[in-house]
Amino acid sequence: MKxxxxxxxxxxxxxxxxxxxxxxxxxxxxxxLDIELVDLRDYQIEFVDGRPLESYNDDTKNVVEKILEADFFVIGTPVYQASITGALKNLFDHLPTTVFETKVVGFVSTAGSNHHSLVAENQLRPILSFFKALVASKNVFVSNDSFNRENEIINEDVNRRLSELAEELLFLQGKLKG
Incomplete structure (x- = not known):
């Protein structure tokens, strides 16, 4: 299980x-469990322009392949200008519409202020529903004040909620694969 x-x-x-x-x-x-982090900072994902996937660069093809091969997911986005990132939306545009069908997906989001706590809920959930994902309920928002200067999580409530999300993903995936 990946x-x-x-x-x-x-x-x-x-x-x-x-x-x-x-x-x-x-x-x-x-x-x-087999885990892998796909950090978009490490890849040069090309913008979608209508070409078939085979004609994009290796990074784009490799990331899409990693997603196609996975069993379930946790997706993270910072909130910029009250929205998910364009890089994440561009990645979604590369994916077939059935990519998350019958797969469990949870999400986390980060932002500088609590004013953005519902952005991922209001933007990611509809996108994931379009892709036919089974969306977890214990998704987590984390504001900048939950981190120290070394980017360590210092908020115990956030730590608890991250653990609960991990448990929910495993539980739902286990029931799905039963």
Missing amino acids: LVGISGALIGAKTAKIVNEVLNRAKEKNPG
Whole structure:
């Protein structure tokens, strides 16, 4: 069983940190789990322009393939201008519409202020529904004040909620594969 985390940030480290926390907490609960972080900072994903996937660069094809091969997901996005990142939306545009069909997907989001706490809920959930995902209910928003200067999570409530999301993803995926 493979859990893939996708960090939709091109700058900063907080979103990748949060996604990786969920991956690692799931791995702690299920040591046989295969986990992988796809951090968009590490790839040059080309903009969608209508070509077939085979004609895009290797990074684009490799990331899409990693997603197609995964069993379930945790997706992270920072909130920029009251929205998910364009890089994450561009990645979604590369994917077939059935990519998440009957697959469990949870999400996390980060932002500088609590005013953006519902952005992922209002924007990611409809996108994931379009892709026919089974969306987790214990998704997590994390504001910048939950981190210290070294980008370590200092908010115990956030730590608890990240663990609960990891547990829910494992539970739902286990029931699905039953």
